[in-house]
Amino acid sequence: MDLNALKAALEASPENVPLLLLIAQEHLDRFDLDEADSYLKKATQLQPGHAKVQLLAARLSSLQGHISEAIVRLEALCQKFPEMAEAWLFLASLTVSEGDGPLARGYYEKAVAIDPNLKNDKLLTDIIQAGGASSTRKSGHSEPATNKSLSNGHIESGPFFEGDHFEDDGIPSLDGVLARDLEVDFQLRSDRKFEDVGGMSMVKDEIRMKIIHPLKNPKLFEQYGKKAGGGVLLYGPPGCGKTLMSLATAGEIQSTFLSVGLHQILNMYIGESESRLHDIFQLARRHNPCVLFFDEIDALAADRRDMRQSAGRHLINQFLSELDGAGAHNDGILVLGATNAPWHVDNAFLRPGRFDRIIFVPPPDLEARIEIARICSREKPVIEFSAEEFARKTEGFSGADIRSAFDRATEEALQEALQRGGQIVPITGKKLLKAVKNVRPSTRKWFESARNYALYANQDGLYDDILKYLKMNHS
Template sequence: MTDADPLIASLTAAVDARPEDLPLRLHLAGLLLDAGRGGEAIAHLGQALTRDPGDTGAQALMQRALGVPPAGGGTPGASTPAGGGTPAPPGSPGTPDSPVDPLAAYERELADVVPPRFVRSGDEPEPVTGDADRAYDVETSTVRLADVGGMEAVKERLELAFLGPLRNPELRRMYGKSLRGGLMLYGPPGCGKTFLARAVAGEMGAKFLSLSIVDVLDMWMGNSERNLHELFQAARRNAPCVLFLDEVDALGHKRSKVTSSSMRTVGNQLLAELDGMEGSNEGVFVLAATNTPWDVDAALRRPGRLDRMVLVLPPDAEARRAILEYHLRDRPIAGIDLRKVVAATEDFSGADLAHLCETAAEFAMADSVRRGEVRMIGQGDLDRALKEVRPSTRPWLATARNVAMFANEGGVYDDLVAYLKRRRLL
């Protein structure tokens, strides 16, 4: 046993007790190198560089341990490995003309001793920024609110929450109105919540990024939270951006009813992203949509998150007329009484009206094939389709009626109550 061995043993015990003490670890590595115990020194230096890759002292000791000559020294284009041997060819890790990151070279040398800091598969693409995001579809919406039929109350609420402050920056600054914010669209399925979100993005001239549960969930622990964070980061890079959370009840379900610990942590990550804890959300407008707002965790509706709720109802008569005209305009039609069809389609969603037109076209086409001559889509085809297509919103309205009667704590669903009273459903 040499004179340095007791000191090395004491320092090793001290480093084991305080693994984050990098100066102590580097001192121990230097003594190990002096004692000819290069393998042990490399292990300690690898851990030091894992904790602080930019530590010049650790880098110098690692070069010494690996036999890499200091910058400007040695023979150009060659290096001698520790213990002698054949000089490394130019371009090898550690050679002066090597384009490889020295830390990457250290990781390869220490692969059997210290695990790498990061693991990347050979076919995984490099990270990208800005408009070049290829992991997620960052779109430019061409839809405007003028393209949305009816829904004047919804448009007015969107104008107050988002569009007005954006168009009037001086007034926004005077009143202290932030561009951060979140709004939840709720209502029966098929009533145009996604279309409205695209229209808001188009009206603002902002990018549009849609997020659904399939973009987030992953079978490996921690990957779902990372996916959610990267989606928000993509929105922040492309600000101003409308980030649309489709079916937000799937990601932000009431935590008291969630039995899966992984889904609970995803919900917590969503709350953290909405708060901007991982980055500034300035210029990121969060719109969420759900058919069942009563299943959404109450924490998501707190101030600063999705704190405003807008009820998106089945289209009114004016909107139904506009939707029917849109879906019939490129089809051969004759003798259609739109007023009659509009009156017969109360409670139909936009998706139901599209299906109604599609069904009428199917009847006319089948009849043309049977007759051997082409004919126009007529009122009779729509009347026949009305006997088959039923409004899909009525089951939702039945559930909403129970919520309005028994679960309207704090007046959250007052607008829904008012609608049901107007329809004499409550």
């Protein structure tokens, strides 16, 4: 929605409550909590008893992390307007986030009875997981599913509405819900180094400045009032070295490196995933200095407007408050994020202060392709090979495409070697160029959609680097 247009309309009728609410809502969606608050206050002064005003006030409280306050507001609202399905549903989602499944189940059923369109499988599953298989509490032994009982043995992550895990009433049974992986990966060591990454010199410099130099020269940095840490978000087409770069950072620094699988956190219960995320940041703080890496950060920060009242929203808010909340002590922590879909990342993440550098990682240029070709031919019997010539023939290739050409040529040589009874057959430049012909550069497709976002959704010039790249390379 066009916020400016709404605000212009408000100037014409400053006491228009529905308009004030629309604007407040829009700000809430954008996580501008202070702005939302000021519009809501105006609306409250004008019409304190308005149901929607109260609903939005509850949303604001929950986004501010005041969950109990939000719940109290909603309980009052539901009592006063018992037909307000949205309010019941919101109450259900907050109640389950507080861990009370059975109570949440009751609220959920009220919401759905009023408005069947509000059925929400995800929420229902979360409720069931929190012990809300039915809305009535069984006295004594209704045991809520605990972390421990779920994490026995290897458990696959993924969708759990599968096969015949449904009870008669179509509600997934706890067996189905068990199919989750609750482990989070912490990668503490890596043997990659910056020299294993071709090109990306800007990214390397940024990481050096933020964590490597400050750790090596703490006194010097202190003199300039600079501390180790900060946030860097890498974005760009697939296969161009974002993940590799993070592994190389891990190898470069002699300190802790935590790589967090967001998909796994997302698979947790509402409420639990937030506290897990908090635990992870706390762990990083305890191990400071440290690099905290979130790959495919769009998974977490996806712009889930439709989920604003449920799990995704809470987790995003938790993440934001960990990044820059007043109580966050993030000195010495470098938060590194990577994504190839920055447009799906919640806007709030892209604002200054969250990640202080948002860096476009383009496909490797000629120089970088030469470097990558050299990296790929290390420790292999490569002969009669010109990295320059190879690089010139691989325009538009990602690092991964280049590696794939090397893999093909290597396999061919190996096959011949096997046929010759184990005699070494070299990987020739000719074989490599032949392999190049069979690899299709994979970055073009990404640029097709990136171009649209850069042209039509280029807020604050965020994607100027993409446009610059396109101008140089595709026109």
